[in-house]
Every structure is written in structure tokens, then in C-alpha cells.
Amino acid sequence: xxxxxxxxxxxxxxxxxxxxxxxxxxxxxxxxxxxxxxxxxxxxxxxxxxxxxxxxxxxxxxxxxxxxxxxxxxxxxxxxxxxxxxxxxxxxxxxxxxxxxxxxxxxxxxxxxxxxxxxxxxxxxxxxxxxxxxxxxxxxxxxxxxxxxxxxxxxxxxxxxxxxxxxxxxxxxxxxxxxxxxxxxxxxxxxxxxxxxxxxxxxxxxxxxxxxxxxxxxxxxxxxxxxxxxxxxxxxxxxxxxx
Amino acid sequence: xxxxxxxxxxxxxxxxxxxxxxxxxxxxxxxxxxxxxxxxxxxxxxxxxxxxxxxxxxxxxxxxxxxxxxxxxxxxxxxxxxxxxxxxxxxxxxxxxxxxxxxxxxxxxxxxxxxxxxxxxxxxxxxxxxxxxxxxxxxxxxxxxxxxxxxxxxxxxxxxxxxxxxxxxxxxxxxxxxxxxxxxxxxxxxxxxxxxxxxxxxxxxxxxxxxxxxxxxxxxxxxxxxxxxxxxxxxxxxxxxxxxxxxxxxxxxxxxxxxxxxxxxxxxxxxxxxxxxxxxxxxxxxxxxxxxxxxxxxxxxxxxxxxxxxxxxxxxxxxxxxxxxxxxxxxxxxxxxxxxxxxxxxxxxxxxxxxxxxxxxxxxx
Amino acid sequence: xxxxxxxxxxxxxxxxxxxxxxxxxxxxxxxxxxxxxxxxxxxxxxxxxxxxxxxxxxxxxxxxxxxxxxxxxxxxxxxxxxxxxxxxxxxxxxxxxxxxxxxxxxxxxxxxxxxxxxxxxxxxxxxxxxxxxxxxxxxxxxxxxxxxxxxxxxxxxxxxxxxxxxxxxxxxxxxxxxxxxxxxxxxxxxxxxxxxxxxxxxxxxxxxxxxxxxxxxxxxxxxxxxxxxxxxxxxxxxxxxxxxxxxxxx
Numbered sequence: 012x013x014x015x016x017x018x019x020x021x022x023x024x025x026x027x028x029x030x031x032x033x034x035x036x037x038x039x040x041x042x043x044x045x046x047x048x049x050x051x052x053x054x055x056x057x058x059x060x061x062x063x064x065x066x067x068x069x070x071x072x073x074x075x076x077x078x079x080x081x082x083x084x085x086x087x088x089x090x091x092x093x094x095x096x097x098x099x100x101x102x103x104x105x106x107x108x109x110x111x112x113x114x115x116x117x118x119x120x121x122x123x124x125x126x127x128x129x130x131x132x133x134x135x136x137x138x139x140x141x142x143x144x145x146x147x148x149x150x151x152x153x154x155x156x157x158x159x160x161x162x163x164x165x166x167x168x169x170x171x172x173x174x175x176x177x178x179x180x181x182x183x184x185x186x187x188x189x190x191x192x193x194x195x196x197x198x199x200x201x202x203x204x205x206x207x208x209x210x211x212x213x214x215x216x217x218x219x220x221x222x223x224x225x226x227x228x229x230x231x232x233x234x235x236x237x238x239x240x241x242x243x244x245x246x247x248x249x250x251x252x253x254x
Numbered sequence: 255x256x257x258x259x260x261x262x263x264x265x266x267x268x269x270x271x272x273x274x275x276x277x278x279x280x281x282x283x284x285x286x287x288x289x290x291x292x293x294x295x296x297x298x299x300x301x302x303x304x305x306x307x308x309x310x311x312x313x314x315x316x317x318x319x320x321x322x323x324x325x326x327x328x329x330x331x332x333x334x335x336x337x338x339x340x341x342x343x344x345x346x347x348x349x350x351x352x353x354x355x356x357x358x359x360x361x362x363x364x365x366x367x368x369x370x371x372x373x374x375x376x377x378x379x380x381x382x383x384x385x386x387x388x389x390x391x392x393x394x395x396x397x398x399x400x401x402x403x404x405x406x407x408x409x410x411x412x413x414x415x416x417x418x419x420x421x422x423x424x425x426x427x428x429x430x431x432x433x434x435x436x437x438x439x440x441x442x443x444x445x446x447x448x449x450x451x452x453x454x455x456x457x458x459x460x461x462x463x464x465x466x467x468x469x470x471x472x473x474x475x476x477x478x479x480x481x482x483x484x485x486x487x488x489x490x491x492x493x494x495x496x497x498x499x500x501x502x503x504x505x506x507x508x509x510x511x512x513x514x515x516x517x518x519x520x521x522x523x524x525x526x527x528x529x530x531x532x533x534x535x536x537x538x539x540x541x542x543x544x545x546x547x548x549x550x551x552x553x554x555x556x557x558x559x560x561x562x563x564x565x566x567x568x569x570x571x572x573x574x575x576x577x578x579x580x581x582x583x584x585x586x587x588x589x590x591x592x593x594x595x596x597x598x599x600x601x602x603x604x605x606x607x608x609x610x611x612x613x614x615x616x617x618x619x
Numbered sequence: 620x621x622x623x624x625x626x627x628x629x630x631x632x633x634x635x636x637x638x639x640x641x642x643x644x645x646x647x648x649x650x651x652x653x654x655x656x657x658x659x660x661x662x663x664x665x666x667x668x669x670x671x672x673x674x675x676x677x678x679x680x681x682x683x684x685x686x687x688x689x690x691x692x693x694x695x696x697x698x699x700x701x702x703x704x705x706x707x708x709x710x711x712x713x714x715x716x717x718x719x720x721x722x723x724x725x726x727x728x729x730x731x732x733x734x735x736x737x738x739x740x741x742x743x744x745x746x747x748x749x750x751x752x753x754x755x756x757x758x759x760x761x762x763x764x765x766x767x768x769x770x771x772x773x774x775x776x777x778x779x780x781x782x783x784x785x786x787x788x789x790x791x792x793x794x795x796x797x798x799x800x801x802x803x804x805x806x807x808x809x810x811x812x813x814x815x816x817x818x819x820x821x822x823x824x825x826x827x828x829x830x831x832x833x834x835x836x837x838x839x840x841x842x843x844x845x846x847x848x849x850x851x852x853x854x855x856x857x858x859x860x861x862x863x864x865x866x867x868x869x
Contacts, residue, residue: 093825097836346774360765
């Protein structure tokens with residue numbers, strides 16, 4: 012308990028430690044963590060979301076989409092970062108590549124399953140009304156798969172924040188992971204404080220995405236789903252949280 | 255078919271006696287509803303008879319059926335199976351002694367056909383050998399191959415096959431009573447007729463007491479030894495044999511429910527063999543040679559009438575098993591039959607059924 | 620110490636080139652030049668370093684998934700009976716799941732200590748969301764008429780659960796187990812930060828030296844292989860336990 016008190020004191024001091032000037036503040040580290048994460052997440056979404064939606068619309072490539080998810084889950088992020096480090100050294104680019112490699116699978120798998128799983132009768136009706144493929148995606152399939160799509164994005168977001176933190180273990184500095192990896196300088200209270208910040212950050216990102224999901228979900232579905240925790244398909248939905 | 259003999263033979267796989275079922279003043283009211291769902295229902299089904307519960311939706315026929323095996327609780331009155339009140343029995347134990355077939359069948363998808371059928375025997379703790387023999391016997395009884403069915407799963411069966419397996423499963427522990435809730439409702443009309451015929455053949459062999467729920471009056475007439483027509487609110491409108499109901503409907507509701515063509519329906523229940531045929535006016539000769547209209551004696555009178563309507567007054571010859579003319583039939587013969595029946599007092603109804611109203615002009619037309 | 624004593628030789632080698640860990644008295648040019656994959660290093664260090672790490676890793680994962688499964692099964696059965704429990708359980712397990720692993724480990728170290736218990740508590744927490752959700756979904760996917768038939772035949776609640784509901788929920792349960800197992804195997808690589816077990820240990824050592832590529836690749840590769848093998852095994856288990864899912868209409 013005493014440690015938690017110390018940790019909050021550390022947070023209150025914005026990460027400054029008496030007698031050790033020049034340490035980066037918690038605010039700075041948090042913002043940097045967010046920045047790196049945001050870039051990684053954005054790139055992953057741009058790559059994976061359209062691809063997953065398109066494959067789901069065509070109902071092709073299920074083997075690839077789903078097994079990519081499985082393999083992505085199996086990759087320990089530390090191992091990926093370490094291997095990137097071994098080959099190329101650990102700069103921002105390499106870290107971002109690692110983030111994308113890890114975040115793409117859950118997004119693409121869930122996007123695929125979400126769009127593929129839309130009631131075929133509805134798509135058929137839409138086609139019968141004269142909608143083009145693109146219109147079907149935009150007006151029917153996407154609105155109906157908001158829940159699984161966001162499940163994938165939320166999973167990927169948590170992934171990304173965690174892996175950004177872990178990057179410090181592999182030698183990449185600038186994020187909150189620096190504090191966690193550096194007990195000698197920051198002492199355990201500092202490590203704990205940083206850990207609390209990371210947890211809060213991840214929950215905040217998840218919360219924001221949930222709000223966004225609610226905003227984007229069509230009203231009719233919200234009414235129907237009111238009793239359910241919006242649950243993505245059991246098979247793929249949530250991949251590894253952090254690794 | 256040697257399986258018929260197995261069914262009747264002595265020993266552990268012989269079919270047990272069926273039990274009499276009596277409903278005594280049964281009532282059921284659902285909470286929050288102003289009207290009771292079932293109101294003071296009483297009738298008795300003799301052991302070995304098929305009793306069909308029929309009526310419009312909301313008449314409480316499925317509710318009544320589910321009261322019998324206590325899937326729904328009884329509010330008032332009693333139900334006696336083989337003389338024993340079902341209220342005295344522990345519900346789960348009771349249900350293991352009652353065969354239960356529902357419309358969607360509810361075969362266990364994760365069990366093979368054999369394992370499905372063996373469910374209740376396994377719940378009752380039968381020894382493996384006895385269960386195995388019994389399952390085999392039942393699969394043959396429903397005209398399927400035991401070897402094939404041993405590791406087949408419900409997903410691999412056709413709708414008709416699933417229905418038959420459902421019936422076999424209900425028969426497995428040789429219950430004294432069977433409850434069947436629209437068992438053939440989900441089947442297409444052609445296969446439904448086949449399944450109905452097969453069930454009647456089965457019932458001939460095993461002679462169970464059966465309570466059969468349907469909304470289809472024609473099915474009720476075909477399948478039932480007795481029919482209980484229920485009105486909205488679970489009130490018994492008439493409880494009688496099909497013939498009596500068609501000849502002497504108790505009131506307007508029943509008359510309307512059985513349909514305006516009840517005269518014809520009633521004729522479907524009789525074959526030419528049962529009529530008082532006219533003497534053939536020519537010596538018994540090969541009917542075909544004369545080019546006259548003729549029908550085998552086991553044709554239903556209804557089908558015969560259909561043919562007679564095209565004969566323009568010509569009598570139709572009735573042929574016996576060897577093709578010899580047994581007698582003649584005309585529309586007049588049929589009219590006499592209907593008139594006689596309508597004039598006769600209604601047959602005394604089975605115990606506890608509703609009082610019969612005297613035959614009105616709704617008799618023969 | 621004479622010049623040709625093993626101890627001195629070690630010092631000499633150690634001082635010369637990049638220090639390669641876990642190496643031992645001899646050097647080979649492969650190791651010294653930090654090539655991608657030195658088989659001699661691997662065979663040398665399988666016994667003392669890699670195998671213990673692998674074994675420890677398997678144990679960590681096995682214990683975590685087993686405990687997580689038992690807890691989730693209990694929660695799901697209760698939520699199946701008392702539906703109102705689903706929401707709060709989902710919320711708690713989701714929060715646990717969202718906290719990044721590094722942070723969760725450290726948060727646990729404060730009260731519990733840097734030991735196997737912290738590690739296992741954290742790992743178990745990550746299994747709960749997936750397993751709870753999948754087991755509950757599986758139980759709920761049993762068709763109503765099958766349950767009605769079971770009750771009508773005289774099965775008690777317990778018999779219906781054991782003979783009908785759980786077997787039919789198996790595909791969903793095993794799907795959840797697959798995800799949980801693979802997830803935990805990947806996560807366990809971070810355990811080393813608070814507790815000295817698992818394949819994260821050689822990865823960490825390798826990172827500190829150079830980084831030492833062979834060890835990195837082998838340790839990381841082992842973790843990936845382990846996850847894929849476990850996944851394949853579970854697929855096999857599912858095929859064995861649920862023969863009816865593959866039976867197609869005749």
C-alpha cells in the first residue's frame with residue numbers, strides 16, 4: 012500500500028525525482044507514447060481495414076484473414092521488436108513496423124468476419140434494389156458490422172499502446188516504458204507510477220474508441236443491442252492483449 | 255416383417271401395456287391473464303387409443319398436452335395416468351415414463367441416431383446390452399438400417415428421417431403414454447401423408463396410448479380414435495370418435511370447425527366393403543370385359559362418390575379380392591347411409607365428455 | 620593462474636570481441652561475428668539455457684490457462700443461470716484485459732511481490748475475458764427445442780447441462796481456449812520483468828549483449844512455434860471431441 016502512495020506522489024510530481032534533474036516528465040513521456048501509438052494504429056487501420064472489409068464483402072480469402080489473426084496472436088511483441096532490433100537497429104521506423112505487424116491481424120480478421128457475417132438475405136435484398144458493390148458496402152455491410160470492426164480496432168489499440176511501452180525493454184527510448192524498464196533510476200515507486208499511467212492511458216484510449224463506436228453505430232442497431240454487450244464473433248474477436 | 259413379431263414377443267423388449275389417461279376438471283390460468291387458458295377440462299382416453307387434441311390457435315391444446323407431463327404446472331383438477339395422479343409423481347421421473355415428441359423434434363445434434371434413441375434408457379440406467387438391443391429393434395421398426403444409423407448424426411438425416419427417429423426416441427423406454435405436439439407440422443405435405451401412414455402402422459403394432467395435438471382437422475380425423483375439439487379458452491366442445499363428430503357435431507362451432515364438407519369427410523372414413531351393396535343384376539362376370547365402372551372393395555366411399563359423379567347414374571361395380579363383382583353401388587346407396595346415420599340417436603359418448611346436443615338439421619344433407 | 624589456464628583464457632576471449640552471453644570457454648567465429656544462427660551455440664546451450672526457459676514457459680502458460688478456464692467456466696455457468704451477472708463480469712474482465720501487460724505486472728508486484736504469483740495472476744486475468752465470453756456464447760447457442768426435448772424426456776438441470784448443453788457448447792469453448800492459449804504463450808515472454816522464468820529470459824539476455832542474434836531468434840522463434848503447436852493441438856482436440864460438427868447432410 013505504501014508503494015501506491017509513493018507512486019501517486021511520483022505522478023503528482025510529473026515524474027521529477029529530487030536530486031535528479033533532466034529526467035523527462037511524465038507528461039512528455041505519455042504524449043510521446045500516444046504519438047508513437049497513434050501513428051502505428053493509423054497506419055494499421057489504413058492498411059488492414061479496407062482490405063478486411065473488401066475481402067469480407069467478396070467472401071473470399073477467409074483462410075488468409077483468419078489465420079493471419081492466429082499467427083498475429085502468436086507473435087510475442089517483444090520477440091518481434093527484438094528481431095527488428097537485431098536486423099536493423101531500433102529507430103522509430105522499425106518500431107512502427109513492429110507495431111503495424113502486430114496490429115494488422117486483429118483488425119483484418121475482425122473486419123473480414125464482421126462484413127462476411129452480415130445476413131446474406133440483406134445483401135441480396137440490397138442487390139435486388141439495384142445497389143452497386145460499393146454502395147452495398149457503404150450503406151449495408153459497414154453499418155451492420157460496426158461492432159466487430161471496432162472490436163478489432165480496440166484490440167489493436169491496446170496492442171499498440173502496450174507494445175510501444177515494451178519497446179523500451181528492447182532499447183527504444185522516449186515512452187513511458189523507459190521508466191518501467193529503469194528501476195535503478197526511478198525506484199519502484201516510479202515504476203509503479205508509470206505503470207498506473209500506462210494503464211490509465213490504455214483505458215482512456217479504449218474508452219474513446221468505445222464512444223466513437225457508439226456514435227457510429229446506427230440507431231436501430233443500438234436499440235436492438237441494448238441488452239447485449241456488443242460481442243464480436245466468438246472465433247476471432249479479441250486477439251492477444253499485449254505481448 | 256419379422257420385426258412385428260419381435261415387438262409382440264415376450265421378454266424385455268416386448269411392448270408394455272398402454273395406460274389409461276384421465277383428465278379431471280383440469281384448469282390452468284397464466285398470471286396476469288384475465289381468462290384461464292384451460293377451463294375445467296375432463297375426458298378419458300382409453301388405454302391404447304389415439305386421442306387427438308384439435309382446435310384453433312389459442313384453444314389451449316398444446317397447453318393441455320404439456321400439463322400432462324407437468325412441463326406446465328396444473329392449477330386445478332387432476333390428471334391420472336394408469337389410475338395414478340401425476341401430481342403425486344416426481345416430475346422428472348414422470349417424464350421418463352412418457353414419450354415426448356415436439357414439432358421441431360429436438361434431436362440432440364451432438365449424439366448419433368443410436369445415442370439419441372438410447373437417451374431415456376440411459377437415464378433410467380438400463381444395462382448396456384438391453385439398451386443396444388432395444389435401439390436396434392426401434393431403428394428397424396421405423397424402417398431404417400441399424401448398421402447405417404449407428405454413427406449417423408441428425409445433421410445427416412432428411413426431415414422425414416429425423417421425425418421417425420424422434421418417434422423412435424420417444425418409444426425407447428416403452429412408455430405407457432406418448433405425447434406428440436404437431437409432430438408432422440414441419441414436414442412437406444407429401445411426406446406428411448407418408449409419415450402419418452407409417453405412424454398408424456406403428457401404432458397398430460405397439461398400441462400405445464397417444465395424445466396427439468394438431469390444428470389440422472383432416473389430420474385429426476385420420477389419426478384419431480377419439481377427437482377432443484377445444485374451443486378458445488380451453489373449453490371442450492366435443493369429445494367423440496371421428497365418425498360421431500362428423501355425423502353429429504355438438505354445436506355450430508364444431509360444425510364450422512370440421513368444415514362444410516363434413517359429409518364428404520365422413521365418407522372418407524368408410525370403405526365400399528362396409529356398405530349394403532345392391533345385388534348385381536347380371537351374373538357375376540368379369541367387370542372389365544363389360545367396360546363398366548368398377549372399384550375394389552377397400553376404396554373409400556368418398557373416392558367412390560367422386561367416380562360415381564361422372565357415371566351419370568350408372569351403378570359402379572364393387573370388386574372383391576379376386577376381381578369378381580361383389581355388388582353394385584350407386585349414389586342412392588350412399589345417401590341412404592348418411593340419412594340412416596343422421597337419423598340415429600348419437601352414440602353414447604366416452605366417459606366424461608361434454609353432453610351431446612340432439613342431432614339438428616345439420617345431419618345428412 | 621598460468622597463462623594457459625582455462626580461467627584466464629576465458630577472460631582473454633571475453634575482453635576481446637563483443638561479449639556473447641552464455642557461451643562458455645570456446646568461441647567460434649559464428650558466435651563472435653554475431654551471425655544470424657549459430658548451430659553450435661544452440662546445441663551447446665540447449666540444455667543449460669534454452670530448454671529450461673522453454674519448460675518454464677510451458678508451465679507458466681499451462682497453469683495460467685488452466686486456472687483461467689476453471690474460473691471462467693464457473694463464472695459462465697453462473698451467468699448462464701442468472702443473466703444479470705453477465706454485464707458486470709464483462710466489464711471487469713474487459714478492464715483487466717485492456718491494461719497493458721507490463722503495467723499489470725508492475726501493479727501486481729506492489730502488493731504480491733516479484734514472484735510467480737504476480738505472474739500467474741496477471742496471465743490468468745488475460746484469459747478471463749475471452750474464455751468467459753466464449754463459454755457463455757457457446758451455452759447460449761444451444762437451440763431451444765433441444766433443451767425442451769431434454770426437459771420433456773425427464774432430464775434434471777444437471778443432466779441437461781452435462782449431457783446436452785456443455786457438449787454442444789464445446790466448439791465455442793475450444794475456440795476460446797485456442798485464443799487464450801496462444802495469447803498467454805505470447806504474453807509470457809514479458810514475465811521475466813518480474814519473475815525469472817520463461818523464454819523472455821534468454822531474449823532479455825540477448826538484448827543486453829549486442830544484441831546477440833542467434834539467441835534472440837531462437838528464443839523468439841521457440842515462443843512462436845510453441846504457440847502454433849498448441850493451437851494445432853487444440854484443433855485436433857476439437858476434431859476428436861466434436862465429431863458431429865463435421866457430419867454433413869447425407
